[in-house]
Amino acid sequence: MSTQKRALARDAIKALIVDAARELFVRDGIEAVTMRAIAKRIGYTPTTIYLHFRDKQALLEELCLRDMGALANAFHRIGRIEDPVDRLRRLGMAYIDFAVDYPSHYRFIFMTQKPAITSALQASPDQNAYLMLFETVKEGIAAGQYRPEFDDAHQLAQLMWGALHGIVALQIVKSDEPWIEWRDVRETARAMCDLSMRGVLRA
Amino acid sequence: MSTQKRALARDAIKALIVDAARELFVRDGIEAVTMRAIAKRIGYTPTTIYLHFRDKQALLEELCLRDMGALANAFHRIGRIEDPVDRLRRLGMAYIDFAVDYPSHYRFIFMTQKPAITSALQASPDQNAYLMLFETVKEGIAAGQYRPEFDDAHQLAQLMWGALHGIVALQIVKSDEPWIEWRDVRETARAMCDLSMRGVLRA
DNA sequence: TCAACTTGCTTAACAGCGTTAACGCCGGGA
């Protein structure tokens, strides 16, 4: 077999593994994703997976990386919006859409701490997303759109990120607590967008 | 041994177990808390722990329950504040204090989903905390302190809770991501309080 | 053509986890 064909075969089985992992991931949650379960699903032994991925963490990261296209595309599209304030609001809603559509992915990416030095080299999508958020609020500050006390782009970015993250994170973790009458996430998130924009914008 | 003395001894060893678990919990995080590590620390075998706790989940819940006194006391004290808006702000800051002082506890209570039907009987502290938040915003709504679009006490409670939760949750999980210049949690949280109060209050 | 090497995959195992069945010991009550 030529080296090219071999590379293709490698990519094919890699995709096979990732697809099997994804099915377990989105259907039964991250707890159901075990190396043995993935292997069983594609008719290999668990050892085989290690021929294609360093470890489980790397596999899950690749899985999320592949599925973050949705978020990346939306962010890229929104990035062309001129007004930084409008752009910020749209970024927020796109972020919420991703969290609602891919709760398992969201949980893995934004709600579990990765073991320190992982993929420290290439920029991860969440890193890019934060940078985009940061640039957007920075532009808004430079344009004098926000109240004067919000002069720190990092703090403002972390405020907006945190506000939306809290809404979805709470619901992902506590959605089946019977003593909370949960409201629709999207509506609450929209209200949070309006609320926080009103809180930071110049009167 | 009298039954009374036996009960005391039971309580003593229970406390011993919880204390050992706590040390591991706060020093090395929840991942370091294994039944074997706890047992080793107090010179027993892991099996002994099961004579006093149903399972690991129950042990961790009891541990957190014992340490939530700090939060419960603060909430109780603040509960006496007359003005519901002022009370809401103070509740928020107390909540942040707890999250910053007990990050491991916070992570276990508010950032991991418990296995469904756990301690469904007696009211858990987080349940009480949510109820208190709910009552406070309800009073504020009744007093006409908030903008008319915030007429749903549950949604408003979830908004305020989510806003603060997002701030601390992000930092707990992503504090050692090198590509984020984190601002001080307490300051950011205070800014979030001001911001969201301004966003929801009547002009 | 045949040996040597590479590649893909498996079998078997290791170390650790939460948890439980079975048993030993020991003190108090009948």
Add this chain to the structure above:
DNA sequence: TCCCGGCGTTAACGCTGTTAAGCAAGTTGA
């Protein structure tokens, strides 16, 4: 004295992620 119940143990089960060693088939070089 006998027995019984509670405390603690040993040993194990079944699960996890991960790895060392080996096997078989295909490619390559002499």
